[in-house]
Amino acid sequence: MLSPAVDIALVCAVAVLTIAAVGALGFRLSRSQRDLGSDAEQATYATLHTASLASAHLRAGLSPAGARKASRHLRDLLDCDTLVITDASAVLAWDGSVNDTPFRRQRLLSAAALVLESGRTRAFRGAALRALGLGGGELLVSPLAVNGQTVGTVAVFAPTVRAGLVRAANEVAAWLATQVELAELDASRAQLMEAEVRALRAQISPHFIYNSLNAIASYINTDPARARELVVEFADFTRYSFRRHGNFTTIAQELESVDRYLLLERARFGERLKVALQIAPEVLGTVIPFLSLQPLVENSVRHGLETKDGQGRITIAAVDAGADAVITIEDNGVGMDPEYLRSVLAGHADGDHVGLRNVDVRLRQVYGDSHGLVIDTAPGAGTLITMRVPKSQPENRPTNA
Structure with missing residues (x-):
């Protein structure tokens, strides 16, 4: 049997080792956290990474397939219930908790038509939203302007449309419009190259x-x-x-x-x-x-x-x-x-x-x-x-x- 003094010494040693291990683990975790950057830097990285994932699906322009895949990432950017992308006449993508039905699509296109006509962002709340037959929270619709012409919209369903969401949705719409312009530029460049090849053939x-x-x-x-x-x-x-x-x-x-x-x-x-x-x-x-x-x-x-x-x-x-x-x-x-x-x-x-x-x-x-x-x-x-x-x-x- 060990003496009380030895028992106390063992307990103290175990306590010291435990504290040291916890301290080392805490140091490693804090160092790992610092390596990842500050909260603001991590948020910036996450935003850029999400935008990069979305852009990969838009290289061919605003097609239904590309819009559907990109909408998932864009909804993450806005942290909203549901995100919808339309062109001038149809819904291209519908992603989120608000059910996608033919009736809702038709009524959403009615809201989008108002934005397409005015070229300005609109929020639909209360009576305006009920008049469209779209219940559940509020609706924000931002114009998608490509080369000075409104060619589509980005629509967001949220419990409440606040100023921060309006700014964020407008920025996402502007970013999406830029991707479409880049895709059109690539297509124009390819067409120009093809025209020049045809010219060479003729020569x-x-x-x-x-x-x-x-x-x-x-x-x-x-x-x-x-x-x-x-x-x-x-x-x-x-x-x-x-x-x-x-x-x-x-x-x-x-x-x-x-x-x-x-x-x-x-x-x-x-x-x-x-x-x-x-x-x-x-x-x-x-x-x-x-x-x-x-x-x-x-x-x-x-x-x-x-x-x-x-x-x-x-x-x-x-x-x-x-x-x-x-x-x-x-x-x-x-x-x-x-x-x-x-x-x-x-x-x-x-x-x-x-x-x-x-x-x-x-x-x-x-x-x-x-x-x-x-x-x-x-x-x-x-x-x-x-x-x-x-x-x-x-x-x-x-x-x-």
């Missing part, structure tokens, strides 16, 4: 087509096998160039089209045209805008070599440059005046070099101004065109030719 030189067909015809009697080969290459080239969908391809696919183009041109130029390729295998899968290399190579052939005496040389290179793939197209042709080139790239000059501007504009639209074409040239000095594109582009998907 595929009738002169080239005429000369290619003439070259093919010249082999029909003397070398039928060669003529058949050229017909197949011509068909494959036109099939790729005039495909109906997809704004992006890969360096490998684009080089295949360039190879067919040069094969047809060599049938015409013969030994006058020499081509060298220096392609790093690791960049072949890099995504690039559709029809971005062929116009540059055609520019070298038509404007650099066609009027040049003697042999013409074109060197096409693609190398790995860290985060980017760098593609160069160099010819020993007649070159051009740098001032005229600047005028062409600025859109101030019409002429046969518009393919250069088209490719330059599309590169800047997709990757930013720092990724525009870099062109070194001078009369009689040939031309060197450099294109730099990011190797990682998860947002841009190539289309199989």
Whole structure:
């Protein structure tokens, strides 16, 4: 049996250890809490995170499917009973405790119509709410204004509509309108790119087509096998160039089209045209805008070599440059005046070099101004065109030719 003194010592030791353990746990918890930031910082993070979750469903604009998924997160932002999103004529999303029925939808659209007409936020309480046949608390409807036009509403059911909820609902409606504007901007950008691709297709030189067909015809009697080969290459080239969908391809696919183009041109130029390729295998899968290399190579052939005496040389290179793939197209042709080139790239000059501007504009639209074409040239000095594109582009998907 232990003495009383030893018992007291053991009890004190256990108490000290317990206090130390609790203190250590409290310290760790308080430190963890500090690592997460203050209450205000945590609230800010939670709000931004919720908005980020909602925005992911609005990338395609204000569609019913996107609105339904986003409404859950937007209701969390407002901490309201029920949130409804409408466009100018229909309910797109209804999320919350207030039952969604055909009658309620019809009456809610009547309230939304008043806001769509005035463009101003309205609160419906008491008699005004009962007149709509919508009971249970109060209703707030905020306009959804996109590019200065009211295209929909954000409606909120709450026990009481207070000033804070009005401000918050208006902010959510403004944020939602911004997401819709961004989606429309992305759609407009895609449409613009498609229009520019169509313009490039239209600019595929009738002169080239005429000369290619003439070259093919010249082999029909003397070398039928060669003529058949050229017909197949011509068909494959036109099939790729005039495909109906997809704004992006890969360096490998684009080089295949360039190879067919040069094969047809060599049938015409013969030994006058020499081509060298220096392609790093690791960049072949890099995504690039559709029809971005062929116009540059055609520019070298038509404007650099066609009027040049003697042999013409074109060197096409693609190398790995860290985060980017760098593609160069160099010819020993007649070159051009740098001032005229600047005028062409600025859109101030019409002429046969518009393919250069088209490719330059599309590169800047997709990757930013720092990724525009870099062109070194001078009369009689040939031309060197450099294109730099990011190797990682998860947002841009190539289309199989």
